[in-house]
Amino acid sequence: MDGKKAWKQLWLAYGKKKELGNGKYFENVWLKGFDAEDRVVNSALQELKLGAEGMLGVTPQLGTEAMLCMEKSEKLSPESYSVQENGGKLQILAGDEKGLLYGVFHVLRQVSMEKSLTGISATCTPDNPLRTYNHWDNMDGSIERGYSGKSFFFENDDIVINDRTRDYARLMASIGINGVVINNVNVKQAATWLITDRFFEKVAQLSEVFADYGIKFFLSLNYAATIELGGIDSADPLDERVIAWWKEKMKECFAKIPNLGGFLVKADSEGRPGPFTYGRTQADGANMLAEAVRPYGGIIIWRCFVYNCRQDWRDYKTDRARAGYDNFIQMDGDYAENVILQIKNGPMDFQIREPISPLLGGLQKTNQMLEVQVAQEYTGHQIDVCYLIPMFKEILDFHTYCKPGADTVADVISGRTMGNKNTGIAAVINTGNDENWTGNYLAAANLYGYGRLAFQTSLSAEEILDEWIPMSISSDPEVIKVVKDILLRSRETYEKYTSPLGIGWMVTPHDHYGCSVDGYEYDRWGTYHRADHLGMGVDRSDKGTGYAQQYYEPNASAYNSMESCPEELLLFFHHVPYTYVLKTGKTLIQHIYDSHFEGYDEAEGFAKAWDGLEGKVDAQVFANVKERFGRQLYNAREWRDQVNTYFYRKSGIPDEKGRTIY
Numbered sequence: 001m002d003g004k005k006a007w008k009q010l011w012l013a014y015g016k017k018k019e020l021g022n023g024k025y026f027e028n029v030w031l032k033g034f035d036a037e038d039r040v041v042n043s044a045l046q047e048l049k050l051g052a053e054g055m056l057g058v059t060p061q062l063g064t065e066a067m068l069c070m071e072k073s074e075k076l077s078p079e080s081y082s083v084q085e086n087g088g089k090l091q092i093l094a095g096d097e098k099g100l101l102y103g104v105f106h107v108l109r110q111v112s113m114e115k116s117l118t119g120i121s122a123t124c125t126p127d128n129p130l131r132t133y134n135h136w137d138n139m140d141g142s143i144e145r146g147y148s149g150k151s152f153f154f155e156n157d158d159i160v161i162n163d164r165t166r167d168y169a170r171l172m173a174s175i176g177i178n179g180v181v182i183n184n185v186n187v188k189q190a191a192t193w194l195i196t197d198r199f200f201e202k203v204a205q206l207s208e209v210f211a212d213y214g215i216k217f218f219l220s221l222n223y224a225a226t227i228e229l230g231g232i233d234s235a236d237p238l239d240e241r242v243i244a245w246w247k248e249k250m251k252e253c254f255a256k257i258p259n260l261g262g263f264l265v266k267a268d269s270e271g272r273p274g275p276f277t278y279g280r281t282q283a284d285g286a287n288m289l290a291e292a293v294r295p296y297g298g299i300i301i302w303r304c305f306v307y308n309c310r311q312d313w314r315d316y317k318t319d320r321a322r323a324g325y326d327n328f329i330q331m332d333g334d335y336a337e338n339v340i341l342q343i344k345n346g347p348m349d350f351q352i353r354e355p356i357s358p359l360l361g362g363l364q365k366t367n368q369m370l371e372v373q374v375a376q377e378y379t380g381h382q383i384d385v386c387y388l389i390p391m392f393k394e395i396l397d398f399h400t401y402c403k404p405g406a407d408t409v410a411d412v413i414s415g416r417t418m419g420n421k422n423t424g425i426a427a428v429i430n431t432g433n434d435e436n437w438t439g440n441y442l443a444a445a446n447l448y449g450y451g452r453l454a455f456q457t458s459l460s461a462e463e464i465l466d467e468w469i470p471m472s473i474s475s476d477p478e479v480i481k482v483v484k485d486i487l488l489r490s491r492e493t494y495e496k497y498t499s500p501l502g503i504g505w506m507v508t509p510h511d512h513y514g515c516s517v518d519g520y521e522y523d524r525w526g527t528y529h530r531a532d533h534l535g536m537g538v539d540r541s542d543k544g545t546g547y548a549q550q551y552y553e554p555n556a557s558a559y560n561s562m563e564s565c566p567e568e569l570l571l572f573f574h575h576v577p578y579t580y581v582l583k584t585g586k587t588l589i590q591h592i593y594d595s596h597f598e599g600y601d602e603a604e605g606f607a608k609a610w611d612g613l614e615g616k617v618d619a620q621v622f623a624n625v626k627e628r629f630g631r632q633l634y635n636a637r638e639w640r641d642q643v644n645t646y647f648y649r650k651s652g653i654p655d656e657k658g659r660t661i662y
């Protein structure tokens, strides 16, 4: 608990910091070219006061000729800012009110990291136009794939607005988030009412809290609302009655929710309704809604997570991995300007290791947004530590080869590849109403890191920790060293003791925590990993499902052959004999044994290293993480033993190091 609040303030805790000559800048503030009454400017001023008082014991006064000047600059684009210190004067120049807010957070970050502001010089323009967090919160208060308590937006089919809502908006703005979707993409009945008179007033009120922090408000939409709310017997996007109903509904929504940015839609997936039911395309569905929101500057974010979850895995040619591309590529260029396709980072579903979705950059004439998952659905449920930013960096840096010179995923989603502006990045959030927001306190590094990376994709995973650790845990160099080491290695460690070389899943069906080698929920035959007594892995080459051919060259050829395929993805792309020798000189089966033993040992090492921080970090944080490590070790041991046993029994090949395998 921080101060009087029943929830932590995370990196905005603003506890006392080393002065380092910083206090003087905050005594007087000169606001030039900005209206102090503007809601976002007011938030920036409030934040400056909170931070300066808490960290430096100084209360800023508005005046002129002050040592801190915050000024509007025509030279800077919207959302951009520049922070400069020269001759004892600190200046925050900003392109607009949001830029000013971000500039203030930048300065407070320096103070919080115990860095001197003297001589500071930084100019920042966000890389991605849209930087959103997606909540999978349900109106009954539950959270789909939530691992840190209940929703703080919803309770008993009602909306909650309180002090925590404002703190949430502050946390989001401090890392540069400019859009939030508050409800689950699986829109259950109660959430359908969010766009009706029953909830308009409260939804508008909630959206206003976000408006104070420059954050656009989005809702997930039930594609079949015409049936569920409109009393029409169809959701066919070409049906005149359907079109008219949505036009009227959107007029109402934008009139009643002033800060509304648009809608997110999951259609034709995992039982959700969609245009396929009526023999129409995804473009027909998205464009119909886009036309209805266009007059109000709204956008439709349409998810590409469309696949047949009833696939028969005994059929070796059908391949879930192909589905996203196959369902969307033919209509490239057919989507309206205010439609953005939101594409999961991999072709499957947020596994610990997947190739990058070939749709990213595969689409050349369509607005795209990348979707990643900060919620640790398949990466340890915020029990196991798994710092995801290195994975997100790999995704952003991936060369799609879609266009010479501007072909990385980061290029595509920033608009650099196609020169488009409706683009960006989204993440499924990992928050809940737990006192520390994220279950495992260390998982807040992902909450923070995603936002910072979305704003500035050139930041490294390490630089982000250099900010987060001193702001959130301690600036003691020893603590920084230990926490950084744990976090930077954690993703590989998790991968080592779970599913090997890109095969994915092997996880308890539905729940997705804990080992179950044959447990993929949509395959009741236990064959999705294709393991037999000779080998394992899915042949996705041109001789198999052909998935590798969905990439541009040279990626397609690289993935197509076992020899050139990146080894960390070998089992995703190929069916490999257990005796196949990897580049390390180890056979596949020995790699499986070794990595599982190593993964467990590394997790044990993390737990011990954390124990060494007792008394050096906040007692509550210490206890929380220690308790999580206890559970992580249990989980890692289970995974190690189950995976090794399974493949020992399948292959009949013993561990060459003679360790106990049951």
Ligand code: GCV
Pocket: 136, 144, 145, 184, 185, 186, 266, 270, 305, 349
């Ligand atoms: C919100 C996976 C998850 C589901 C999730 C779905 C999606 O299948 O397990 O909980 O539903 O992805 O992204 O729509």
